[in-house]
Amino acid sequence: MGEPILEVKDLKVHFPTPDGVVKAVDGLTFTVHRGETFGIVGESGSGKSVTCLTALGLIKRESAQISGEVLFEGHDLLKLSNEDLRPIRGKGLSMIFQDPFACLHPFYRVGDQIIEAIQCHDSCDKNEAKNRTIGLLDAVGIPQPDDRIRDYPHQFSGGMRQRAMIAMALAHNPSLLIADEPTTALDVTVQAQILELIDHIKQEFNIGVILITHDLGVVADVAQSVMVMYAGRAVEYGSRDEVFSGPLHPYTWGLLESIPNIDRKGGRLVPIEGAPPSLIRVPTGCAFNPRCPHRFDPCDKDRPELLDRGGGHPEACHLRIEDKKRLWNEREAGRVEVAS
Amino acid sequence: MSRAASTNEPTTDTPPEDIAKSSKAVGEPLVTVENLTKRFPIKKGIIFQREVAAVHAVEDVSFAIYPGETLGLVGESGCGKSTTARVLLKLIEPTSGKITFEGEDITNLNKRQMRPMRRQAQMMFQDPYASLNPRQTIGQIIGAPFRIHKMSGEAKPKVQELMERVGLNPEHYNRYAHEFSGGQRQRIGVARALALRPKLIVCDEPVSALDVSIQAQVLNLFEDLQGEFGLTYLFISHDLGVVRHISDRIAVMYLGHVVEVATADELYNNPKHPYTAALLSAVPKGKVGAQVTTRTVLTGDVPSPVNPPSGCPFHPRCPKARQVAGGEGVPENCRDDLPPLGEVVDNHHAACWYPVEETEELAKAAHA
């Protein structure tokens, strides 16, 4: 793994609303390194997208109370003004989004939108920008780029649009690419193409990638590090192998058990009881405690910090490490038994 | 044009009820579709519009669903799976083909004649936010089928019983849909679909909009209700894991055609159609240590259903066809003739001239 390129320290993003304060992100710390894909997993409302939008300054500052630090290339992004942040957006730090159908302006040609992205950081003439655009489209696998550059977004398929978005994001050789659910709106075969493309780019340019997704399968396939989020906080954080072969948090267990397995018919799914909490009234103590089958005394009183409790990687659960290992093994055994 | 000809004559000799039976296939099928075709015309003209082309949404699809069984219908967006379901329920009229429900031919029934059948077959949709009327209480929503079908008696106790059964608090009878979360709304949808004790429920991507933890709850509910009420499901999804979990038997669609039908385990363990194989290999395995096999990544996009390829619809992207032809284009029969949905191995049907061998690894498809 390369040197750290993004360090997030105790990030808090709170939105005051008439009903109360929405604690979208509530104390988050993590580091992304060059050359790694960092997977952030969580369900809707876990704060995974807000974290990245905040880093890019895409959350309106006047609508939120933001604290903490986001260090990128020697700057604390949270302290930069919008004007100072602009030269970083799309240059050192670029982002692609979930819905490629909505992310390109429907009235402008795809080529022009990329040319615009090139020209807003580099002062080059239109012709040079155009040639670079054709090169980028070619690099992300769009056939006949010199023709397609004149197309409008609606003339592109979903996969092609996501490729165009990636081309745009790569225009200035960023050191970090944030991909927010980049394949959720796409079909599986197209998803495979896009994931492969992102992985290829990561290796070729040795950049860092943050991959935000709700799909554990995607993370397990392409990420090197994983952070599992619940209600605005990290509940488990480690390398892919650590988290997937020895998960230590009951929420991670629940997520893993909720997914129907494609490799075997499997027995009954074990869903997580209840529903995610309102971010205005997050339960006291551990936010997951009302849904946790293993909760005990301290769970609804003390909030567990994200610590390595001896399991090899940080997690936020009061259970003793022996109990965690035993419980996970039991749950695994139970699952396999039902399945066979 | 061999393609035009192929749609006039059935592409399979197997009667629909015998295509890849599951263990639940006993007695008479509940629903059968035979050579079902739906084309949406594209019209042009100054005053008199003439048909210049058509979207080939569903092409010569045949299958049967037996009572108590779940048939999964998978495929990527635009493959015709939702259209198939809507034609099957006669929400849209088929262009040709035959639909049988409980032995009765319902293809040409009009709206009024369809009413008794409507009670027997319900549909559930993907979006739990859009499919519920925001001005109605959930009591009214779930009770609506009783009113529409002019059932006698007090609806409220029946509705509350249903709410209890699908895991909703019956005291919430007078609440509005927006007061519920996505998972609970989908439960409301289930209760509404169940109200008239139908035999068949067609589920169109019913869990796609839900978070994984909630998705598992709803899938379990589907399974429980099937056991309790003896329901038959046609379950449409693009999520291959979900479909495998819930289905007894699975049909795979590509560009309007059913390209493969087999029992769930058989299809996933031993896919015969190269498209199915590619689809399965594209799914992230979500497991560490699983050897990173060379994934068959299909290149290019699905062709337009307005102008589908000749012969086998998959041939322009097919990795197997390229292997067979030795790197030089594709074999002639793939290009010219539509392969019939034939029994490749025991109880496993696929529409392919060169079905995939059990141990075969497909290479990356060449550029279309």
Place this chain on the structure above:
Amino acid sequence: MTQYLIRRTLWSITMLIAVTALVFVIFFLLPGAAGNAGSGKYPPVAVRIAGKQPSPATIEAIIDRLGLDRPVHEQFFSYLGNAAQGDLGYSYQTEEPVTQAVLRRLPPTIGLALGASVLWLLIGCTIGVISALKRRTVWDRASMIGALAGVSMPVFWIGLMAVFFFDSRLQIYDTGSYVPFTSNPLQWLSVMWLPWIVLALTYAAIYSRMVRGNMLEVGGEDYIRTARAKGLTERSVIRHQLRSALTPVVTMYGLDLGLLLGGAIITENIFNIPGIGSYTVTAIAQQNLPVILGTTVIASFFIIFSNLIVDVFYAILDPRVTYS
């Protein structure tokens, strides 16, 4: 595209014929209608034209001259045939050719509609855009309260107040001194400014609310977030936003202008501008069928034509729209 235009033109002609037929039906067939003799001996319109205590001979002469005794369908088709050649008949009252009268009254109406529309477009879009960009500020709230007031006040009230205030009180405006632009541009301007403002106020209010709404909606679109994320300056982002937010305004503007070209009835009457609108009102009061028909056909033509123009424009502005 050509095919689309041909089809639309054919439809437009059909629509015009249908509108004409409808006016005929209303005039001749409905009970109590002006051209319908009903239980009386003569159609009310003939009696009216004949004046006070006419002899039956006079009335019959009038009926004969106007052809009111011919079957309705015969009158209708002869009207259509003449109209196709640009002849819209003769006024029952003055016997002036309707075509000529309409053409004479068109310039004031066009002047009024165009002037007012430029005004409301400028005011509405400016206020709407600034309000959206400065959302929830004092400016935004003040202008939206103003817009609400503008939407709520009826034109006839604003018009009468304006006349009362500027003419009777301040005496800086002279109602009813209309002169054509060609004869004295300065005086024309001195007459038109007040009706422009009066007519534009309500529209400006509607437009500012619409533009503000569009701007806010587009501001929440993913592609605006993309524009920011790729590092565009805020100016360029706003340009992207305007491109989407103002496109629907073109549709709205075309339709509103088309409607007004058929005559701004209230404004023309209040300010005594000799346009199509005031002509129509007089004709209706006099049950002057050829004039009513003529102005209706002209108004319908403008509405249908502006619809067509709007649709064609939309295809140019929005690349997703094609007419094939």
